[in-house]
Amino acid sequence: MEEGKSIIFDDTYAHSVHNNTSEPRLILFLDIERPTTYFLSRLNKFLLYNAQFTNFIKKINQLLKKHL
Numbered sequence: 001m002e003e004g005k006s007i008i009f010d011d012t013y014a015h016s017v018h019n020n021t022s023e024p025r026l027i028l029f030l031d032i033e034r035p036t037t038y039f040l041s042r043l044n045k046f047l048l049y050n051a052q053f054t055n056f057i058k059k060i061n062q063l064l065k066k067h068l
Helices: 036-053 055-067
Strands: none
Touching: none
16 A cells, blocks of 8 residues: 555455554545345444444544644
């Protein structure tokens, strides 16, 4: 991977990523809807909506506000 390049991959498969630099790595997470059952679609929307209320996401948002 080169600096300034981007990649799209399906993260439903097991994977790992290593940042071998002293610079922070920023990740833009996009949820691309796929055809699925009604139940799984609703569950996905519920989980994504509620993720914003977790301490993990709140902390990330606070850090981003400091640096932007």
